[in-house]
Amino acid sequence: MTETKTEPSVGELLSRLSDQTSRLIRDEMRLAQKELQESAKHAGVGAGLIGAAGLLAVLGLATLIAAAVAALSLVLPVWAAAVIVAAALFVAAGIAALVSRKQVQQVPPPAAVSVDSVKRDIDEVKAARHGSNT
Template identity: 50%
Template structure:
């Protein structure tokens, strides 16, 4: 192989590396654009779904209210209206109080919001690495 042929081979290798670099850059840019478009579409669908779920929750809340009125009306058939309304009201407040106490207990168990188990595991890993490094220095 002559000196000129070697230079031609080197130039074509350099050109190939340059083309590869450009193509990889273009591929990564296109993949990121595709991912952005996909995430935007998914975000729109998630937002629409969340809105519909919120609307369903509001309608269900009105339905529960209507159910309690119906229960009060049914009780009013066998007792005075004020007593039926009082029974429904006391029952609702008792259920709210129980749910509130359970919710408070759950929140207290979740505080502090630090990932304590993961942090402890990380500390153990660091301690293990440090002791291994110390033993390595002693050897």
């Protein structure tokens, strides 16, 4: 008894292709969603730890400032030590503000860069479209 293998029809093959493609896309979407959730989880934990580190650094800086006032108060009245440390902090803040102002003035406006980039992209798409129509 010989068994004849029949080849699937083109319609059956296209149907299988459609089903497998749909399944593949759904599986890829599920995988991407899980990867994104995992990345977001790690990013959230990282951001929380950075926030905690920043808070601890600020508290450490405040402690150092208090130590500076305490050290100066050994040779000056406490109020004078506090005024001197506060004045030094204001000077440092002023210098930081001037440096940051210069840095900000050197930044090009983002809208101009984005608009130019979008215009170039549109021109390239138009050129490619006209080239394929001929």
